[in-house]
Amino acid sequence: MKLHFYILSILLIGLSSCKEEPTSQADLNSQSQHPKLILTAQGVQDIRAQLGNIPIFDNTLKKVKAEIDAEIENGIEVPVPKDYSGGYTHVTHKRNWLVLQKAGVLYQILDDEKYAKYVKDMLMQYEALYKTLPLHPKTRSYARGKLFWQCLNDSNWLVYVSQAYDCVYNYLTEAERDKLETNLFRPFADHISVDSPQFYQRVHNHSTWGNAAVGMIGLVMDDEQLINRALYGIKDLKLDANKKDDDGGFLNKDGKAGFLANIEEPFSPDGYYNEGPYYQRYAMYPFLIFATGLHNVKPELKIFEYKDGVLLKSINALLNLSDADGDFFPLNDGQKGMSYYNNALVTAVDISYYYGEQDQGLLSISEKQDQVLLDDSGLAIALGIKEGKVKPFEKKSINLSDGPDGNQGGVGILRQDDVELVFKYAAQGSSHGHYDKLSFSLYENGEEVIQDYGLARFVNIEQKGGGNYLKENKTWAKQTIAHNTVIQNETSHFNGKYEIGSEHHPDLHYFSSENENIQVVSAKETNAYPGTEMLRTMVIIKDEDLEKPYMLDIMKLTSDKSNQYDFPFYYFGQVLETNFEYQVQETLKTLGDKNGYQHLFLEATAKANDGNSKFSWLNNNKFYTITTATTNRDKILFARIGANDPEFNLRRDPTLILRRKNEKNTLFVSTIESHGSYSPVTESAVNSKSSISELKIVLNTNDYTAIEIITINGNKKLFITANNSASKEAKHTLKINDNSYQWTGAYYFK
């Protein structure tokens, strides 16, 4: 506490000595006044007035000051570029961009010239270095940078450094600015744009960074050419529509480019970003920070209202794509553990609050983040928290459409109590997409119950393939068998072909979350396997006979030929009990030799029961049970990831696979219950058994599928889903055995 007051005193002394800068309201509002980009002159004035009185802001400032003071103490290092990600020169330049941005902000808020001088000195070293630089010596990228091995990182640098330049703009002499702009900023902006069109001229998160970098330095330099290049792409440039990048994504298939196109394309009207939340988090920063700059410098563009306010909507979508702990669902290429604690989400939350509708729920996330942006938006958040406006951010069930117009499938999330079901029926998701149509993952209170594998990569861990994508990302993580969905004849959806996958998407059949006790999402995929239609209906049911809400899963397959269908469940933990006999393998062989199957070791096999097959497991001291409707022609396979993995890149996680052969049309019906708990301290097992005694398919026609669930208390529930006419208004009448059912809407449940 003492230290806290001490530092605040220093800050306040710093402020009281700030007499040199005359700041009339007129000056402050002028767009030629600096800073103007993110931090504004008015914002600086307001922040200074509140300092010492806004705890979360004051604390962030204290930490940033301590960090940058230590950096200044250590001296400046601007090494000649040499390394890949994780290597020394890479890490140093990456560190510098953050330090420059923060030092610029400190100069403005604390009005202490030592920070401005530090920024100037480092920028001058970059100026001296940059003009000597050839392309970066490492050749792996499709678009090599100069400071970094890829233009992407060069763009990151410029997005941050533009802010630093804006903050010290007035501190520099005109000659100094000329020098920097002529030898550093303009050639830098040109290298990542006109000199690297394959990187810049795309609809892709890489290009968004490029656009923002060029645009932000353009806004600071008041350079309309750069600003226009940022907003609309490189003028009159045409690229080969068939070229691909390092990840196998098309470089520029339809000729669209520039920041506005990058907003148009990847975001659905609901704010879902086509690559999924992990990349949205990464892409978010340039979107929002450049948008803030545009809002401040070019308010006439009304950037936050663009496409019906999609940028701010996307923040809400992203927050909803996280589990109870704030970790993003690892859809497509997503590294687990990335969460709304990431700095990009501090930016997103603060900007969403300030430039959006001051949603008080956002204040609770900001409190958890325990830091704010040191700018106008961070001030607003800090004041909101200080004034006691904090409310919980309540995540509810949500359906997020995918595609620029919201008609290319989507992601449905059903939430009930602690249970979260994530159902992916989205489009391909650009080059980071996985081949997992109609796949799902299941969470309880932030823990994975049925996992999505995520990516095969250790981001920034140099020892693992330089921290880059591992080859197992393609051979395993992207393949359909790595996901909780159906695999036909041991081939991936769209044969694992990006070109084909990119042309198609599933369609929403219906989504219903009005009734909290029964929530349903249903979608159809007809292209993943030509000639086969997959209709998956996933339900979360809260029933008083069961301790917790449970999942009901109905996958209806209709095909024009006979197939083998594999239906995996990626559980975690220890096998507890089955109601069928299984035989373990003495030696472990792979389950197949391609399409991801070569990475699975077969551990045990079983013949399924005629009726129901049950599988219980224990993980993290909690019990789980799958009950699935089977016949004795079905096989059950126990497998584990890790085969053909010469560098131990894959996790040795288990899966249970239901295999059905020689069927044209078929139906997979399962429930998953989470139940009870075990305490190793009291050694007591509570509610360790399933509460479902039977799961029965009572009807399965072209139009309807009806499932009966009988609990151990003997109560029966009937769920009927309409396979065709699923509108809310549709009226249905159906006779099953001697009973007649009538209802309105897509499903019946009683």
Place this chain on the structure above:
Amino acid sequence: MKLHFYILSILLIGLSSCKEEPTSQADLNSQSQHPKLILTAQGVQDIRAQLGNIPIFDNTLKKVKAEIDAEIENGIEVPVPKDYSGGYTHVTHKRNWLVLQKAGVLYQILDDEKYAKYVKDMLMQYEALYKTLPLHPKTRSYARGKLFWQCLNDSNWLVYVSQAYDCVYNYLTEAERDKLETNLFRPFADHISVDSPQFYQRVHNHSTWGNAAVGMIGLVMDDEQLINRALYGIKDLKLDANKKDDDGGFLNKDGKAGFLANIEEPFSPDGYYNEGPYYQRYAMYPFLIFATGLHNVKPELKIFEYKDGVLLKSINALLNLSDADGDFFPLNDGQKGMSYYNNALVTAVDISYYYGEQDQGLLSISEKQDQVLLDDSGLAIALGIKEGKVKPFEKKSINLSDGPDGNQGGVGILRQDDVELVFKYAAQGSSHGHYDKLSFSLYENGEEVIQDYGLARFVNIEQKGGGNYLKENKTWAKQTIAHNTVIQNETSHFNGKYEIGSEHHPDLHYFSSENENIQVVSAKETNAYPGTEMLRTMVIIKDEDLEKPYMLDIMKLTSDKSNQYDFPFYYFGQVLETNFEYQVQETLKTLGDKNGYQHLFLEATAKANDGNSKFSWLNNNKFYTITTATTNRDKILFARIGANDPEFNLRRDPTLILRRKNEKNTLFVSTIESHGSYSPVTESAVNSKSSISELKIVLNTNDYTAIEIITINGNKKLFITANNSASKEAKHTLKINDNSYQWTGAYYFK
């Protein structure tokens, strides 16, 4: 808060209406006054005087009252015995013993007759049932009970119910007491003792429960015959010295029996319990609760001073056998997750504080436990906490001798910062012992770095073998290859034979923890493999060139013949990097066909480097590196547990095994570093590489072994250990190359 005050008010109203019981000091001190066993009449008076004013006690009381009120509401169930552990009748009778004990206490503290009546009613139902009971129908135990499938659980019942009986003794009429004593308690005590001598007449944790049960009901009934039978065993009984129990332990090899013998035998003078902490925790309760009863009713026995106060010392030993989170090290048959949060440890901590020396460190553990005994000792703890006497319980490095006289090996724990090294050089540890002489496990801040597997059992989880020991406990968990020590010619220590293992123990070579920066434990084993001597010296070194303290491990083997030596490290997590080439297996085969090797799948093999072989891994976002001195004749094997496991009873954990063939005398030298961290939120890897550049054996003679450690900063450290003359006073002079070293004591380090 409101509820809290409300309930306290009810309690206080209850107290103020308590006018019926006249309690003069003379009455209170009389040993014929009840309660007298655990809760005393004086204690009751003191507790009532403090109620509402002792938060942790008041809160515990509130919870217990709520729990028992709900039980009373639900009514009494005393079913006819039928099930094994985890089954309905087992669970119900187990629940009842706790409920009876608590209800008795509530009657005394709250002076509310409803609790006494409830106890009486349930006891009468037990009386009615018990006299009709044959042996329990389940036949698996070597000593079947009547209420439960084994006498052990019957004894548990009586230990608790004795306390309940004591609490309601004065509430019952003499006729009621006669009925209970004649038809229930005395036959019950007889069944578990004179009728089950194979259970009762032993030195074993089972018998301790039996002794305590018989003794405690004897104390309440004032029955000298039972008390003597408890203290000294069944008079004039001789058992077959060669018979064994279900776990393969000898029933009674040397004829010793009774509570005092059970204190004598298993506890070393340092308070180490020969089966290890998991079973000590289990055994602790009857030791301490019966000792408390003896202290209260037979103070002339001075039970807490018996064997130099070993009972109270054992509590300190047990607390020191836990990691930073309070989880006990899973030596021998220990289930992971058992911790000082277990109720038995609430008893231990409270009793240790009250009957021992009021160690204020114990108050901090009690605070974490957040509950106290509702008796005289719990009152003392509650008052201590309330009076602000709490101090942290500091666990330091400790050497705990094993064996009744402290000369049968032991367990050494080295602690430095967050690192804990557990070195086991103990004796066999009775029937729950594992064949792992000189094995170790390594912890950091409560997380396992190098694990001990623990037991193969899911205690009380009925689905897994009835919650009992699984056959893999013997075929895997007890075998040497399941542990971090040396295995000669793929056979377990003592050939896995309990009879042989029980005759031997390693010997301490030296233990030194005076210098915090270098702590050493060294021990010798000469019987595990006849003709081979194993001398292992384990060191924790704090060096300013390394981020954290690291482990140095020197295993010196001297044999009269050529052998194969396997040296495993049971790490957790993901392989990160090696400095040697390895080849993964296409299909996984077992590493061997017996002695535990049949449970390991071989995943990859490598030829070691000439010099140092390095292996790095990542677990829970932390980095670790083993550096080990090898030659290119050594092999390195990557293996994983789980082969020949027909019911998936084993965890699929990995191990790295160093294999050296055709050597007589050899030396394994390794370091293990924990270093750095990874954040999936910032995606930054900090200090992900080893700080040790070289590990060199510079000398290895009969008398001395000298190891040089070179850090990446180029600094050199030399550790010399004396292999023979290891006293503190021993003076050594040694010439290595051209340098001369002189020191006093067992080791040199500079």
